[in-house]
Amino acid sequence: MIIPTLIWKEIRHRKINFALGVLAVMMAVALFISFFTAAKASNRETARLMLTLGFNLHIIPKDTNMNEFLLTGIPDKTMPGQYINKLASQKKISYNHLMATLQKKITWRGNDVILTGLAPEVSLPGRKTPPMKDPIERGNLYVGYRVATALELHESKVVKIKDKTFKVVECLSETGGVDDIRVQCHISDAQEILDLPGQISEIRAVDCLCFAPTGDPASILRKEIGPLLPEAQVFHTRTIASARAKTRQMVKKLFAVIVPFIVIACGVWIGVLAIMNVRDRQQEIGIMRALGYNSERITLLFLGKALTIGLVGALVGFLVGTGLALKFGPPIFELTAKTMIKPDMSLLLYSLIFAPVFAAVSSFIPAMIAVTYDPAVTLREE
Amino acid sequence: MICLENVVKTYRTRRGDVAALNDINLRIEKGKFVVICGASGSGKTTLLMTISAMLNPTSGTVSVEQNNLYAMSIQARAKFRAENIGFVFQMFHLVPYLNILENILLAGGTVAGNNKNAKALELIEQFGLSGRNHHKPAELSAGEKQRTAIARALLNNPKIILADEPTGNLDTDNATSVLGYLSKFHKAGGTVILATHGTEAERFADRIVNLHDGKVTNPEKF
Numbered sequence: 001m002i003i004p005t006l007i008w009k010e011i012r013h014r015k016i017n018f019a020l021g022v023l024a025v026m027m028a029v030a031l032f033i034s035f036f037t038a039a040k041a042s043n044r045e046t047a048r049l050m051l052t053l054g055f056n057l058h059i060i061p062k063d064t065n066m067n068e069f070l071l072t073g074i075p076d077k078t079m080p081g082q083y084i085n086k087l088a089s090q091k092k093i094s095y096n097h098l099m100a101t102l103q104k105k106i107t108w109r110g111n112d113v114i115l116t117g118l119a120p121e122v123s124l125p126g127r128k129t130p131p132m133k134d135p136i137e138r139g140n141l142y143v144g145y146r147v148a149t150a151l152e153l154h155e156s157k158v159v160k161i162k163d164k165t166f167k168v169v170e171c172l173s174e175t176g177g178v179d180d181i182r183v184q185c186h187i188s189d190a191q192e193i194l195d196l197p198g199q200i201s202e203i204r205a206v207d208c209l210c211f212a213p214t215g216d217p218a219s220i221l222r223k224e225i226g227p228l229l230p231e232a233q234v235f236h237t238r239t240i241a242s243a244r245a246k247t248r249q250m251v252k253k254l255f256a257v258i259v260p261f262i263v264i265a266c267g268v269w270i271g272v273l274a275i276m277n278v279r280d281r282q283q284e285i286g287i288m289r290a291l292g293y294n295s296e297r298i299t300l301l302f303l304g305k306a307l308t309i310g311l312v313g314a315l316v317g318f319l320v321g322t323g324l325a326l327k328f329g330p331p332i333f334e335l336t337a338k339t340m341i342k343p344d345m346s347l348l349l350y351s352l353i354f355a356p357v358f359a360a361v362s363s364f365i366p367a368m369i370a371v372t373y374d375p376a377v378t379l380r381e382e
Numbered sequence: 383m384i385c386l387e388n389v390v391k392t393y394r395t396r397r398g399d400v401a402a403l404n405d406i407n408l409r410i411e412k413g414k415f416v417v418i419c420g421a422s423g424s425g426k427t428t429l430l431m432t433i434s435a436m437l438n439p440t441s442g443t444v445s446v447e448q449n450n451l452y453a454m455s456i457q458a459r460a461k462f463r464a465e466n467i468g469f470v471f472q473m474f475h476l477v478p479y480l481n482i483l484e485n486i487l488l489a490g491g492t493v494a495g496n497n498k499n500a501k502a503l504e505l506i507e508q509f510g511l512s513g514r515n516h517h518k519p520a521e522l523s524a525g526e527k528q529r530t531a532i533a534r535a536l537l538n539n540p541k542i543i544l545a546d547e548p549t550g551n552l553d554t555d556n557a558t559s560v561l562g563y564l565s566k567f568h569k570a571g572g573t574v575i576l577a578t579h580g581t582e583a584e585r586f587a588d589r590i591v592n593l594h595d596g597k598v599t600n601p602e603k604f
Contacts, residue, residue, distance in 0.1 A: 009484070010479050012479065013479030014479075283473070283475050284475075284477050284478075287469075287471075287475040287477065287488075288488070289460075290463065291463075291469075291491070292460045292461060292463050292464025292465075292493070294456070294457055295456070374437070376428070376436050376437035379475060379546075
């Protein structure tokens with residue numbers, strides 16, 4: 001009789017033992033699957049939240065009057081525009097979405113406005129991502145709500161700032177903030193208006209430290225940027241997203257402690273079940289020994305069963321874990337759940353590989369115990 | 383011929399060493415029906431297990447057909463056992479999740495050969511188990527279980543059958559029936575070594591070996 005047939009018939013005979021083994025594997029797999037499936041949405045959601053909150057890294061000239069800067073948000077000094085190229089040429093660095101700006105408070109048609117020149121975003125080598133902000137073409141103007149209202153501007157209107165002609169592309173909706181008095185154009189246009197050729201007042205960026213396991217993002221960024229731009233200083237805006245990232249890191253750390261514990265518990269559970277199974281089957285092992293079945297075939301009986309438990313547990317665990325993520329993910333990750341939380345077949349593949357190995361490893365000692373049973377002892381027991 | 387020379391088997395227990403077999407010297411000619419008699423704990427089962435190549439003696443040699451069993455590798459011993467020895471136990475030791483046919487075929491899993499299935503069905507008919515092929519051990523009477531066990535022992539056409547108290551759990555009719563099957567095997571040229579503490583098998587025996595405290599008390603005179 002072939003080993004798979006014996007395994008199958010034994011499983012059918014001792015259904016509860018098999019079901020409990022599957023339950024152990026299923027729990028471990030479901031935990032992993034639900035976490036990893038939801039974690040993708042969580043990462044993406046945090047990243048998106050960071051982007052919606054805008055740039056959180058500001059690099060400004062070192063000799064900026066800080067009181068003035070903190071009061072107005074506009075550096076009173078400028079720095080060479082090629083600084084951005086130095087940052088953009090780095091490979092292993094914790095920021096992206098670099099954008100050079102030039103800002104100055106000016107008076108335009110009797111109104112105080114902030115002229116803001118924006119350069120197209122620059123991505124780092126190998127980290128090309130869609131821009132956070134669409135680039136502004138030269139000659140185009142984006143006007144803040146209060147400026148547009150005060151000057152009765154509308155889209156397509158042609159206006160002049162100093163001697164430079166612009167077409168109003170968009171009158172922005174009210175923000176209730178400084179952006180309402182901002183007039184945005186291409187940085188080269190701003191440099192011409194302000195007569196500051198090649199100069200910028202700030203480099204904005206988004207840090208990628210929301211996933212950093214440890215450390216203060218500001219000090220990490222200063223360490224990275226300081227040596228590259230000794231004539232600049234770095235400010236990092238703490239945001240809701242970074243608080244959220246820290247919370248998630250905490251959950252990750254907690255998970256890193258809980259997962260091994262659960263995996264070990266499930267492993268022990270499977271091991272104990274396998275030992276009980278071996279004890280139940282002492283006489284069966286004895287008779288098989290008497291009939292000439294060697295150690296390899298006896299081992300195969302138990303490891304084969306463990307592999308079956310692992311395969312079934314992986315499949316059920318994948319379904320349960322994915323189901324849990326699909327059920328409970330959307331209320332938690334409202335922005336990204338629809339696109340990010342979906343069955344991941346690569347996780348099924350990993351589960352089908354690792355869960356049987358895990359179950360086999362857990363059953364290895366019981367299998368060895370089975371092999372070492374002395375048939376002369378087990379067969380004489382009444 | 384089965385030959386045991388100076389066989390000693392000592393079990394280590396917490397209360398000290400226990401000699402289950404104490405300097406056993408025994409020769410069993412091919413084709414004989416030998417009954418090993420003795421009280422519980424006299425060493426009957428240990429002697430059978432030693433002859434069956436399953437229990438390594440502490441000292442001494444056991445040979446079957448001039449093959450020194452315990453000089454063989456474990457694998458070779460398992461193969462030798464599968465090809466030459468059939469077992470019948472008091473507790474039947476049928477696998478609970480296999481039906482009668484599958485229990486009998488279990489013995490065929492270790493020995494090459496075609497038509498194991500046909501042979502198993504033939505044995506089922508011979509042992510009056512027809513129509514019960516697909517019944518599990520739990521659905522059988524004690525007599526049917528033991529007949530299944532004998533059929534399993536015979537599947538590989540062994541030269542020797544070792545029977546450990548085969549009638550211990552059976553009523554008189556079934557015990558007589560089982561002894562009859564063993565006698566039939568013996569008459570067909572097989573060697574039977576049967577351990578018992580009763581006397582019902584003695585009438586079939588060519589020779590009776592009495593065991594007491596691991597010693598043969600009626601050694602054969604050469």
